[in-house]
Amino acid sequence: QSALTQPASVSGSPGQSITISCTGTNSDIGGYNYVSWYQQHPGKAPKVMIYYVTNRPSGVSHRFSGSRSGNTASLTISGLQAEDEADYYCSSYTTFATWVFGGGTKLTVL
Amino acid sequence: EVQLSESGGTLAQPGGSLRLSCAASGFTFSGYAMSWVRQTPGKGLEWVSDIVGSGDTYYADSVKGRFTISRDTSRDTLFLQMNSLRVADTGIYYCAKGACLSSICYHDFWGQGTLVTVSS
Numbered sequence: 458q459s460a461l462t463q464p465a466s467v468s469g470s471p472g473q474s475i476t477i478s479c480t481g482t483n484s485d486i487g488g489y490n491y492v493s494w495y496q497q498h499p500g501k502a503p504k505v506m507i508y509y510v511t512n513r514p515s516g517v518s519h520r521f522s523g524s525r526s527g528n529t530a531s532l533t534i535s536g537l538q539a540e541d542e543a544d545y546y547c548s549s550y551t552t553f554a555t556w557v558f559g560g561g562t563k564l565t566v567l
Numbered sequence: 568e569v570q571l572s573e574s575g576g577t578l579a580q581p582g583g584s585l586r587l588s589c590a591a592s593g594f595t596f597s598g599y600a601m602s603w604v605r606q607t608p609g610k611g612l613e614w615v616s617d618i619v620g621s622g623d624t625y626y627a628d629s630v631k632g633r634f635t636i637s638r639d640t641s642r643d644t645l646f647l648q649m650n651s652l653r654v655a656d657t658g659i660y661y662c663a664k665g666a667c668l669s670s671i672c673y674h675d676f677w678g679q680g681t682l683v684t685v686s687s
Contacts, residue, residue, distance in 0.1 A: 458628070502677040
């Protein structure tokens with residue numbers, strides 16, 4: 458099972474919006490609603506930001522949103538803030554009853 | 568408050584064995600699926616194994632036949648028995664709680680991780 462494909466890095470200025478893509482296949486992202494996104498600050502554990510493609514857990518800022526088109530899921534962060542600087546990972550359930558993560562995207566707030 | 572605390576990570580030799588533990592609290596442990604996810608140095612997250620509510624277990628191809636996931640519901644503890652260790656198994660091992668009662672769905676809580684280093 459190959460990792461989902463994410464850009465290695467993205468950047469944006471405070472107040473701007475950015476989008477991180479996550480490309481898979483119809484055996485994972487395109488086939489299931491179990492797509493989630495995780496934020497990880499250096500030395501910390503991952504934290505779920507989006508689940509079931511578009512849902513936001515309580516306590517997560519409304520500035521975070523998720524979407525999907527075909528085999529590609531996306532995480533959009535609007536109104537960028539310095540605290541958003543972190544690594545972001547997508548994840549999906551697969552046809553093989555396994556889970557797959559993306560390679561991770563480093564977000565830099567300029 | 569949900570808490571997950573991993574232990575057991577240490578330096579091990581290639582071909583050796585380790586047993587990781589994850590003590591859980593703040594939720595009904597027996598009712599939720601649990602996972603082990605690892606993070607290799609400077610790299611991303613890699614799913615390792617699940618144990619779901621029924622007790623069924625699932626493994627990544629990279630660890631199948633070498634690692635065994637189990638749980639002790641009387642002690643609210645998750646385990647990962649790691650045998651025939653390889654250098655490529657080096658990383659931080661996280662236990663993560665599934666959000667759904669009988670399957671993972673997504674991982675809503677994570678422990679702080681325990682470091683496994685496999686080296687001669």
